[in-house]
Amino acid sequence: MEVLRTDRLVLRWLDTGDAEFIHELMNDPDWLRYIGDRGIRTPEDARAYLQQGPMAMYAEHGFGLYRVELREGGTPIGICGLIKRDALEDVDIGFAFLPQFRGRGYAFEAAEGTLEFGRRTLGLSRIVAIVSPENRVSMLLLEKLGFVMERRVQLTPGASEVCLFRTASA
Numbered sequence: 001m002e003v004l005r006t007d008r009l010v011l012r013w014l015d016t017g018d019a020e021f022i023h024e025l026m027n028d029p030d031w032l033r034y035i036g037d038r039g040i041r042t043p044e045d046a047r048a049y050l051q052q053g054p055m056a057m058y059a060e061h062g063f064g065l066y067r068v069e070l071r072e073g074g075t076p077i078g079i080c081g082l083i084k085r086d087a088l089e090d091v092d093i094g095f096a097f098l099p100q101f102r103g104r105g106y107a108f109e110a111a112e113g114t115l116e117f118g119r120r121t122l123g124l125s126r127i128v129a130i131v132s133p134e135n136r137v138s139m140l141l142l143e144k145l146g147f148v149m150e151r152r153v154q155l156t157p158g159a160s161e162v163c164l165f166r167t168a169s170a
């Protein structure tokens with residue numbers, strides 16, 4: 001299902017047909033370093049992740065992480081979307097792109113569209129973001145999107161602290 005379109009991108013629901021692409025994305029060194037190792041070793045693992053993660057979230061909340069593809073050609077280049085976690089009161093925005101599609105403003109464009117969708121269509125007044133303290137590139141992107149650092153949080157007992165960003169107006 002298509003969720004939104006920007007100048008260059010289409011965001012749509014992920015499905016099990018995205019298993020190969022998600023397997024590649026979740027084994028990218030920057031994903032492993034900054035987001036974490038989710039143990040996705042095969043496309044089959046990715047298929048199970050898609051069912052239990054994003055697809056389950058669409059069913060429960062009506063939103064989730066989306067596939068980001070190029071309008072021209074439909075190539076999947078990354079994911080971007082909104083996440084509701086048990087550990088956080090607010091909905092947070094998440095994004096990750098394949099290395100060969102970074103540095104071209106796609107992440108900014110997808111995230112900007114997602115924030116507008118979250119506010120206007122879903123009526124979310126406060127959207128946050130969580131990021132590992134070492135993930136400088138992601139923090140710069142969040143600042144460019146209008147986020148400011150609010151505080152450090154621990155999502156689960158014993159886990160490393162992450163930085164929680166909020167939009168300047170919320």
Ligand SMILES: CC(C)(COP(=O)(O)OP(=O)(O)OC[C@H]1O[C@@H](n2cnc3c(N)ncnc32)[C@H](O)[C@@H]1OP(=O)(O)O)[C@@H](O)C(=O)NCCC(=O)NCCS
Pocket residue numbers: 030031034035095096097098101102103104105106107108109130131132135137138140141144
């Ligand atoms: C974070 C990530 C999505 C950024 O993607 P991207 O395609 O490079 O981002 P964009 O091209 O849209 O750049 C947007 C802004 O990010 C910042 N940025 C991107 N690459 C940067 C770099 N190499 N150095 C410094 N800043 C950078 C800049 O502020 C840039 O704005 P500018 O082009 O006006 O300078 C990408 O690096 C990624 O997928 N990383 C791995 C997964 C991850 O860490 N996700 C975030 C978890 S919180």
